[in-house]
Amino acid sequence: MSGIEEMERIDVDRVRSYPPRTSEFTQPFWEALAAGRLQTTRCAACGALSFPPKPVCPHCWHGEVRWTPLQPLGRLYSWTRVHAGPEMFAAELPYEVGIVDLDAGLRLALRLVAVPGREFAPDMPVRLVVLRFRDGPLLAAMLR
Amino acid sequence: MRRAAILGTAAVPVRKYQRKASEPIQTVEHEMIARLVVEAMQDAQVEKSEVNAIVCAHPRPYTKQKYFSTFMAHYLRLPCSGVVMETMGNGMTAALAFDKACDEILLGRAEVALAFGVNMEMSVTSAEHMKDSVRATGDVDFHSPSGLIPISWYAMDAVRYMHEYGATRAQLASVAVKNRAHAALNPLAQYRAPITLDEVLAQRPIVEPLGLYEVPPRGDGAACLVIVSEARAKASGLPYVLVRGRGFFHEGAHQISEVPNDMIRFVAAETAGRLAYEAAGIGPGDLDLAELYAPCTIVEVLAGEALGLAPRGQGAAAAAAGETRLGGRIPISTSGGLTSRGHPSYATPLYGMVELAEQLRGRAGARQVEDAELGLSSNELGNYNAALVHVLEARR
Numbered sequence: 115m116s117g118i119e120e121m122e123r124i125d126v127d128r129v130r131s132y133p134p135r136t137s138e139f140t141q142p143f144w145e146a147l148a149a150g151r152l153q154t155t156r157c158a159a160c161g162a163l164s165f166p167p168k169p170v171c172p173h174c175w176h177g178e179v180r181w182t183p184l185q186p187l188g189r190l191y192s193w194t195r196v197h198a199g200p201e202m203f204a205a206e207l208p209y210e211v212g213i214v215d216l217d218a219g220l221r222l223a224l225r226l227v228a229v230p231g232r233e234f235a236p237d238m239p240v241r242l243v244v245l246r247f248r249d250g251p252l253l254a255a256m257l258r
Numbered sequence: 259m260r261r262a263a264i265l266g267t268a269a270v271p272v273r274k275y276q277r278k279a280s281e282p283i284q285t286v287e288h289e290m291i292a293r294l295v296v297e298a299m300q301d302a303q304v305e306k307s308e309v310n311a312i313v314c315a316h317p318r319p320y321t322k323q324k325y326f327s328t329f330m331a332h333y334l335r336l337p338c339s340g341v342v343m344e345t346m347g348n349g350m351t352a353a354l355a356f357d358k359a360c361d362e363i364l365l366g367r368a369e370v371a372l373a374f375g376v377n378m379e380m381s382v383t384s385a386e387h388m389k390d391s392v393r394a395t396g397d398v399d400f401h402s403p404s405g406l407i408p409i410s411w412y413a414m415d416a417v418r419y420m421h422e423y424g425a426t427r428a429q430l431a432s433v434a435v436k437n438r439a440h441a442a443l444n445p446l447a448q449y450r451a452p453i454t455l456d457e458v459l460a461q462r463p464i465v466e467p468l469g470l471y472e473v474p475p476r477g478d479g480a481a482c483l484v485i486v487s488e489a490r491a492k493a494s495g496l497p498y499v500l501v502r503g504r505g506f507f508h509e510g511a512h513q514i515s516e517v518p519n520d521m522i523r524f525v526a527a528e529t530a531g532r533l534a535y536e537a538a539g540i541g542p543g544d545l546d547l548a549e550l551y552a553p554c555t556i557v558e559v560l561a562g563e564a565l566g567l568a569p570r571g572q573g574a575a576a577a578a579a580g581e582t583r584l585g586g587r588i589p590i591s592t593s594g595g596l597t598s599r600g601h602p603s604y605a606t607p608l609y610g611m612v613e614l615a616e617q618l619r620g621r622a623g624a625r626q627v628e629d630a631e632l633g634l635s636s637n638e639l640g641n642y643n644a645a646l647v648h649v650l651e652a653r654r
Contacts, residue, residue: 154349168401191521194413195466196337196405196652200388203360203405208463211406213514213521215415223396225404236421249420252403 118183120150122243124227129249131202142181147251150244152175152186154220155179165220186242188216190255193226193234204212213256214240225254232257260359263491263653264499266302266484268294271601272448274380275478276569287321287376288333288478294482295372300459302370303494310368311340311357315352315375315604319390320382330374340368347492349551350396351375352481353607353637353646359485360501370586371489374608375483377602384476396513409473409554411513411641416556419522420467422447422571425559427467429574433555434471434597436583441594443584443625446609447605448477448600471597474553481612497619497654505533508644517582527564527636532643535566538649540632542566547589547617547627548634549610553596558573558582561636562590565647574649584625592617592625607637611648613630618652 136144140208143166146153157171158178160171170177193212203209210226212234226234227243239258244251261608275285299306314327323329327344331337340362345354352375355369359373379387388407392398395408417424435455441447453471461469491498506528514520535541548567559573568576576582582590593599593613596606614633616622622630635648 130403131405132403134403137563140399155326163516166397191516191518192414192418194410194417195463196407196413197462197466198411198464199405200392201385202389204385206405209405211404211410211414215518217520221514221516223401223404223406223514254404 117186119187121152121191121248123150123246124243126245126247127248128247130247131206133249141168142222144251147244147253148246152184152242152253154184155226156182163218163220165222184216184218184220188240190234190236190238190240191215192219192236205227210234213241214233222253225252227254227256229257260500261488262485263361263488264483264611264615264650265304265486265491265496266298266300266613268297268301269446269609269612270294270479270535271446272477272479272602273607276381278381278426281623286398287317287326287378288330289328290480291374291376291482291632292333295374298482298484298607302486303496304370304457304484304486306336309336309372310338311359311371312338312342312363313355313362313371313373314344315355315608316344316346317376318604320379320424321376321547322570326505331500340371349553349603350607350639350644350646351604351636353551356485356608356611357504357646358485359483363487364483369453369487372482373485373608375605375608376480377605378478380478383602387476394462407465410465412554412557413468415522415560415641416467416554417631419556419560419574422522425574427459428455429578430559431455431472431556432578433558434458437591437598440584440592440625441598442600443623444651445592446576446612447594447598448475449594449598468554468556472555474572474596474601477600477602479605479609481605481608483608483611483615491653497652499615499618500651500653501652502649503534503536503538503640504522505530505537505647506531506645511643513643514638521641522560523570524560524564524642524645526645527561527638527642527647530647531565531636534647534649537649540649545588545634546630547592548636549591549593549613551596551607551610551637552591553598557642558590558595561638561642565634565636584627589627592622592627597600606608607635610637612634614650618650619654
């Protein structure tokens with residue numbers, strides 16, 4: 115599809131602290147993410163988008179869905195900086211997480227990547243980026 | 259129509275009870291619960307032979323004894339033809355124990371039912387404990403890997419609330435000061451030394467903007483309620499607490515709705531509250547006090563607004579103005595709430611019920627709300643994605 119931006123890929127020289135699992139079904143999501151593309155499922159019947167991607171439509175319960183590319187742009191709905199975290203994240207503390215409303219009308223919660231000298235605030239425009247860890251990708255957001 | 263009532267209560271003060279496995283003497287959960295059952299039954303003046311159902315909050319995985327409810331049926335030699343079971347629903351776990359025990363009364367399967375719970379976790383460090391809790395408050399493949407932790411969702415509520423309504427840090431922090439003042443008067447509370455607003459604001463950040471005193475402390479605890487039919491309660495001649503209304507709502511979202519919504523309007527609390535008020539035939543203005551499950555200061559503000567205790571966007575200002583203090587317009591969490599009474603998570607909602615039962619039976623001592631007739635309990639899970647609300651009434 116034309117007009118969809120590729121996401122910046124940022125190398126992170128370690129493994130993910132809490133790696134996600136890949137299923138046969140979600141494999142296309144993770145493979146596209148590694149290649150810098152954001153996609154999720156859209157219901158073949160009612161057209162509603164899902165996130166995370168799901169093999170059935172959670173809205174109308176239709177059983178057929180299609181992979182759809184998403185523009186990786188949106189706005190920060192809210193955010194926080196985590197100073198006390200679980201053991202597996204200890205080396206990353208403090209870190210920022212946020213909720214992003216994509217222009218496509220989907221809300222996501224993800225890791226934020228700080229830009230030096232700029233503090234996060236609600237409603238700021240953000241772009242999604244891919245954090246490329248040694249063992250696989252994670253989705254994150256940065257201020258535009 | 260059958261109705262359920264609380265006739266007896268017992269609880270231990272919230273604190274650290276669990277000991278490290280290496281210590282020679284251990285605290286054993288079933289001994290604690292057995293003592294509380296006997297104490298609560300004495301409070302209710304009910305005979306053991308009348309009890310016909312046990313609903314128990316599922317204990318933490320750090321409790322060694324498994325299948326706790328059936329184990330307790332044996333430990334207390336308590337045959338039942340009503341249910342013997344455990345409930346689980348994150349923060350709502352013990353509220354579900356209360357609710358299901360009431361159901362046994364409403365269904366006519368029991369005239370007397372026990373609802374109890376024990377939460378032991380203090381031998382486990384917070385960092386270790388959170389390894390497990392990140393699995394409970396988000397999608398393990400799409401949320402947990404980013405480092406979202408249970409209270410990070412509440413922190414994001416706070417950021418959004420301050421952004422939309424111009425509420426200040428000090429207004430939110432005033433909730434913690436108020437709760438500590440209440441806890442100072444509650445012998446069951448974990449943290450009782452008064453704190454100032456400056457002290458709350460000076461704490462190290464945990465999940466910004468919330469600092470140490472605005473997020474839940476961890477603790478161990480145990481509580482037991484004796485739930486009886488209204489007829490049995492009346493026959494006792496004792497003061498009792500009638501469950502006058504009840505509402506539940508799950509919004510069909512867990513932590514976050516992928517369809518953008520107004521996240522800080524707690525729809526589940528709003529809906530469950532409305533159902534409970536309708537069932538009770540009252541409105542929020544009729545309440546004398548409310549005991550809210552609120553792990554963080556912001557949650558008390560947002561739940562209070564959703565339940566009609568303050569207008570939208572004004573809950574933090576109302577707290578700062580003293581409206582939710584003892585003696586204020588609508589005292590909230592006279593127990594000290596989760597931030598100061600303490601938060602032995604899987605038993606916490608039972609502590610809320612114990613507080614309301616004390617208040618509505620006129621036994622709350624220095625923190626007694628004068629002539630308290632109607633109290634509200636609200637419990638939740640996730641980011642208040644589900645709410646279970648009860649309206650309780652004093653009968654004496």
